Amino acid sequence: MESATRLNRFLAMCGLGARRKVEEIIAAGRVRINGKVVLLPGYRVEPEMDVRVDGEIVRPQENRYLVMNKPAGVVCAVADAHDPTVLGLLPQEYRQIRLFPVGRLDKESQGLLLLTNDGEFAQEMLHPSKRILRGYEALLDHAISRKEVKTWMAGMMLDGRLIKPVNVLLLDKEPHGRWVSVVLAEGIKREVRRMAAEIGCEVVVLVRKRIGKMELKNLQQGQFLEMSRGSLWNAIRSGGVV
Secondary structure: OOOOEEHHHHHHHOOOOOHHHHHHHHHOOOEEEOOEEOOOOOOEEOOOOOEEEOOEEOOOOOOOEEEEEEOOOOEOOOOOOOOOEHHHHOOHHHOOOOOEEEOOOOOOOEEEEEEEOOHHHHHHHHOHHHOOOEEEEEEEOOOOOHHHHHHHHHOEEEOOEEEOOOEEEEOOOOOOOOEEEEEEOOOOOOHHHHHHHHOOOOEEEEEEEEEOOEEOOOOOOOOEEEEOHHHHHHHHHHOEEO
């Protein structure tokens, strides 16, 4: 870091999370610079300053980018008192570099998940203005009709606002009428499961198959692949298979 950097960006560069996460850390009074608590996200951090979070010195680090096929039964968290986490699936060498999940898949869902220590990259991935679509395949507990697909496509009120998928299609997979493809442009908690519930269905299996134009095909459950930032962005924007 050669010149002054905003505190929220500095902490993101240290692998402490995307912008919302690091601003929560700042607002909680957990950051001290040269011994004094700093509560301003825009505070200018100079290279020679002593920056600590919860008493530990933090410094910008080399950015790392992983793509994982998350298995069911594992939570998207850095640590959890009750359940195994996605970080626990990684070799020991990855435990020291402050990786965190970019967005979330709920515990029982599986499929594509990004892990990084680059908070700015995570912010770009999650920001609605980037319109990075997510594609899911869901197995429902019973078959649905094309009329119900149209109802799903029309959108539903969730969390007080109308949420509409980009696309919903019945898939030509056994058991017929129970597999659907759902493409979303924005993410809210348990969105696919809640939408299915609105038409009287329960999701039995939920797999995230695409992030942008990057498709899950080769990685087995629990496996991961490390990529460069450039190659990962290229796969997401232009198409790639993992």
